Amino acid sequence: MIEYPSIARTGKYFVTAILLFIFQMILGLIMSFDFVLRGTSNTPVPFDILKSLHLNVMVLWLLLGFIGGLYFLLPKEVGRDVKYPVLIDFQFWFLLLIGIGIIISELFFTGKNWWLVEGREYVEAGRFWDILLTLGLLSVVYNVGITIHERKRHMSSPMLVLAAGAVGSILMYIPGEIWFNSIIAAEYFRWWVVHYWVEATFELIAAGAIALILLSITDVRREIIEKYLAIEVALVLITGIIGQGHHYYWIGTPGFWLFVGGLFSALEPVPLFLMAWSAYKDLKENKKPMQNKVALYMIIGATLGNLLGAGVWGFIHTLPQINFFTHGTQITASHAHFATPGTYLFLVLGFAYIAIPALSDRTNFFQLRGKIGFWILVIGFLNMIIALLLAGIIQVQLQRISGMSFMEVQNILLPFYGWRTIGGVIALMGGLVVTYDIIMIGRKKIV
Amino acid sequence: MNNVRLVLIGLLIPSLLMIPYSIISFYTDFANKNPEPAQVTVSFQGKVYNAIEGKRAFEQYQCMGCHSIVGNGAYFGPDLTNVYKRIKGNDAALAAYLLSGVPAKGMPPMREREMSEEDAYRTVAFLKYAQMLDTNGWPNNGSWDRDGNIDGVPAKQISPSGIWQIILGIIFINFLIFIVIMVYESEKEEEHD
Ligand SMILES: [Fe+2]
Numbered sequence: 001m002i003e004y005p006s007i008a009r010t011g012k013y014f015v016t017a018i019l020l021f022i023f024q025m026i027l028g029l030i031m032s033f034d035f036v037l038r039g040t041s042n043t044p045v046p047f048d049i050l051k052s053l054h055l056n057v058m059v060l061w062l063l064l065g066f067i068g069g070l071y072f073l074l075p076k077e078v079g080r081d082v083k084y085p086v087l088i089d090f091q092f093w094f095l096l097l098i099g100i101g102i103i104i105s106e107l108f109f110t111g112k113n114w115w116l117v118e119g120r121e122y123v124e125a126g127r128f129w130d131i132l133l134t135l136g137l138l139s140v141v142y143n144v145g146i147t148i149h150e151r152k153r154h155m156s157s158p159m160l161v162l163a164a165g166a167v168g169s170i171l172m173y174i175p176g177e178i179w180f181n182s183i184i185a186a187e188y189f190r191w192w193v194v195h196y197w198v199e200a201t202f203e204l205i206a207a208g209a210i211a212l213i214l215l216s217i218t219d220v221r222r223e224i225i226e227k228y229l230a231i232e233v234a235l236v237l238i239t240g241i242i243g244q245g246h247h248y249y250w251i252g253t254p255g256f257w258l259f260v261g262g263l264f265s266a267l268e269p270v271p272l273f274l275m276a277w278s279a280y281k282d283l284k285e286n287k288k289p290m291q292n293k294v295a296l297y298m299i300i301g302a303t304l305g306n307l308l309g310a311g312v313w314g315f316i317h318t319l320p321q322i323n324f325f326t327h328g329t330q331i332t333a334s335h336a337h338f339a340t341p342g343t344y345l346f347l348v349l350g351f352a353y354i355a356i357p358a359l360s361d362r363t364n365f366f367q368l369r370g371k372i373g374f375w376i377l378v379i380g381f382l383n384m385i386i387a388l389l390l391a392g393i394i395q396v397q398l399q400r401i402s403g404m405s406f407m408e409v410q411n412i413l414l415p416f417y418g419w420r421t422i423g424g425v426i427a428l429m430g431g432l433v434v435t436y437d438i439i440m441i442g443r444k445k446i447v
Numbered sequence: 448m449n450n451v452r453l454v455l456i457g458l459l460i461p462s463l464l465m466i467p468y469s470i471i472s473f474y475t476d477f478a479n480k481n482p483e484p485a486q487v488t489v490s491f492q493g494k495v496y497n498a499i500e501g502k503r504a505f506e507q508y509q510c511m512g513c514h515s516i517v518g519n520g521a522y523f524g525p526d527l528t529n530v531y532k533r534i535k536g537n538d539a540a541l542a543a544y545l546l547s548g549v550p551a552k553g554m555p556p557m558r559e560r561e562m563s564e565e566d567a568y569r570t571v572a573f574l575k576y577a578q579m580l581d582t583n584g585w586p587n588n589g590s591w592d593r594d595g596n597i598d599g600v601p602a603k604q605i606s607p608s609g610i611w612q613i614i615l616g617i618i619f620i621n622f623l624i625f626i627v628i629m630v631y632e633s634e635k636e637e638e639h640d
Contacts, residue, residue, distance in 0.1 A: 034523065036605040039551040046555055047523050048512020111508045111560040119509030121520050157450065181484045181499045183577065185473065187519060230450035234457030241461035242468075250585035251517045252481050253472045258583065260468070264461075324585060328518035328526050375628055382624050383617070403591045406525035407552060407600040414603060418610040419617055 004075035006085035011359045011442060012092055013068025014352035018435050020061035020099075021345065025431050027054040029424045035417040038410070045107065052106050052117070052124035058340070059122070060099040063169075065348030066205055067091070067140055070166050072355045073212050074144065079153030083146045087139060094136045102129050120186070122194050123176045130177045137170040157226050158211035161233055165204030172196045184252035191247040198339065199268065199310070200240040206306060206347055207232050207275055213299050213350055214279060219288035228278040235271035243268050246318050250327055258320040265318045269311030276307040291363065294370030294437075298350035301374065305342020309385075313338045325400045330413070331392030338385045341377075349374075349434065356442040365441045373433030380427025387419035479581035487576040489538045491568040501573025504566045508557060517582055524554060526592050528585075531571075531578040533597055541574065542567040544597070552602040 030043050031050045043050070071088050075081050082088060102125045105116035109126075116126040125133065144163055148155065176193035180186040211225050245261020279299070290296055313335040317326040326332070353370065357363045391413045399409040471477050484498035505511070511520035514527045534541045545567045548556035557567065586592035 031523075034553065038553050038602040038604060040604055047553065048509045048521070051512045051521050051523070052509065111562070114503060114507045117507070117509065119506040119511055121511050124509070124512075181502065182481070183484075183502060183516065183573075184481060184580065186502070187517060188469075188472070190519075230453050234453045237454070237457035238461055241458075242464060244465070245468075247519075248472070250582045251519070252479055252580040252582055254477045254479055255583050256471070256477065257468075324587060327585065328515045328520075328522065330522060333522060378628075379621065379624055383621065386620055400587065400590045400592070403589055403595070405591050405595055405598045405600050407598045407602055411600070411603040414605040415609045415613045418605045419613060422617070 004081045006082040006088060007072050007075060007355075008359060009085060009088040009092075010068045010072045010355060013064045013071070014348070014355055015438065015442065016092075016096065017061040017065040017068065017348055018352060018431075018438055020057050020064070021348075022428070022431050022435055024054055024057045024061065025424070025428045027057065029421070029428060032417065032421040032424050035410075036414060036421060048119075049106055049110050052110070052119070052121075053103060055122050056102050056106065056125055057099070060095070060102075062202075062344055062348065063137070064092070064095060065344075065351060066166055066169070066202075067095075068355070069205075069209060069348070069351035070140075070144060070162060072351065073159065073162070073209075074147060077153075077156055077159035077212070078148055078151035080147065080151060082143060083150065084143050087143045091136060091140055091143075095133070098129055098132050098136065101132075105129065120176075120190060123190060127177070130173075134170075134173060134177075137173065141167050141170055156212075156222065157229055158208040158215070160208070161204050161229060162208030162212065165201045165206075165208060168201035168204065169197055172201055187251045188248065188253065191244060195244050195247055196240070198344075199243060200236060202344060203236045203240065203271070203306075204233060206302065206343055207236065207271075209347055209351065210275065210279060210299055210303060213295065213354055214282050216354060217288075217290055217292055217295060217299075218282060218286035220282045220285050224285065225278075225282055228274060232271045232274050232278070235267075235274065239264050239267040239271065243318075246320075246323065249320050249323055262318065262320045266315060268318070269307070269315050272307045272311040276303040279303045292353060292357065293367045294374065295350055295353035297371060297374045298346045298353055301378065302343055302346035302350060305338065305346055309335070309338030309340075309342035313385075313389075325396050326392065329392045329395045329400065330388050331396065334385050334388035334392055337381065337388060341381055345377075352438055356438055360442045360444075362441050369433065369437045369440075373430050373437055376430030376433060377427055378430070380423050380425070380430050383423030383426060384420050385423075387416045387423060391416035391420070479583070481581055482576055482579040484573075484576050487572060487579065489568055489572045489575060491538070491542070491564065494565070496565065496569045496572045498572045498576035501569040501571070501576065504562075504569040505573045508560060508562060508566070508570070510570070513553070516577060517580065518585065525598060526586065527574060528577050528580070528582065529593050530597075531574045532593070533595055536575075538568065538571050538575075541571045545570060552598075 027050050031047060031054065034043055034047045071082060105126060106124065109116040114126060115128045118124055118126050148163060172193055175189040178189060207229060211229055214220065214225055215222060242260060243265035245257040246265040248257035248261055317323050317331050357365050394413060395409050398404045398412065399406060484502065487498040488495045513521050513523040514525065515522065516527050518526060531541065546556065546558045546562060548554045550556060
């Protein structure tokens, strides 16, 4: 049944990614109680440790999901099996071990050893883990690169985009690891990791993956699906690479960034709009009855989440005139909780709903459960996003414009934080439904 | 072939532009007048600590996991860029604040995290440096983040009546979400027929 035996090894990547996502949501939910019960809740683990785990666990499951997706889609596109199939297993366990190491370091060594925990947002994992992680990821690059190099078939452009995005992501982890004495340079290059991931290389992964998944579930011709891809990719790069400037407004870098960063990052929604629009057209054109409705839901979710969460929610606070007041408020939190799950969670779930049924030979699985899970996730996240957006608007007005003190404003925001917690509970339930569904589809067949 | 060229142009031109932009940002007369971290120091018991050591301590104790600095980080505590100004440049008071914290408001006593007095003063040196950065005027003049005092307002917790005030809003928004879902699902049904 399975043409290329190595893809049977990718199932565990998706299942682990989804379980880690559940873990991330639980961490977020606990943190939300720190906001509503400030000072009295005494959650067993302090806020900063929960927060670093919340981010690092996300990075880990995103990487696992993307690598799994890459290994799953690659053989068919290059017409040969992955060069070193054992590496797929080995890399999985290696990354998982590093992940566990990072979690243990965060929990027990925060503040004690800078080599184990660095306490910089998103790249909290200490130097020791950074080096191991980079080595592990480079071995993925090697395995993918050599497979592509020895391909048996002309490689399609979506696969090329996906692979380029994955390689780019791995390389972009490195600038954030360089030590600088100055906070300005340190922040300057820390954003190379974060911004170039979510607004450049991950977007390439998304563009390539959405095209490949549409190819596999619809009968739209390759040329049509690939038609817009090059323009999308070029626009993502042109707007995203210099759009970096929107992180350089207030960190001590010169004022020309206000102009350059504002201009280019304001254009960042354009390729996202194009992605959503071309996906819409492809689906309109499709005549083939689509069996795998859940995967389709996830892909539509990813394109819309990308357009609204990254595009629109990003645009509303990317201009320096606005960002001057919204920078460092809950507006950013609202944007982050829309763009990241909206795009990349649904993308990884899309991979999972393509791969797991295929690997477990259950392609005619029961669809309703996955759809319900999808909608509960959407409802939960939308509640969080709206609660945080309203909280952010109030915070901007009271703290940044009227000049009320931080804590006074936090007290006023309590009901909105309560609303956010409710949204988080709903989202967690949706996540559990999806996880249960995926485990049931893959049960006993994939390890 | 043309497509590859388009993508390469999209990649190379902006990437190459980042090189002069980065140089202008740090090494030219355009660069903002920022302090040299090695030269920003505080002294404690006859020893001198600079902002480079301070940055390392700031990272090690994960202040950025609750606070933001130049607006980046977490939003559980207030932004720390100008806190040195808020405490009126009183090194000893700031160091004592860090070590004893305000548990009732969520600021952990750093002493419980085995922060030494030396590390506290190192962190103070870093905060002294942060406040000297030329951040193009951020945070805005007049906002609490720039001119406020150390925050004396006690923290409150949510009460059930607090959430009732906005329950109508929650119901309304979820009603809208529900309608969108229903419209979407019914259109899918029609396509089937
Ligand atoms: Fe960005």
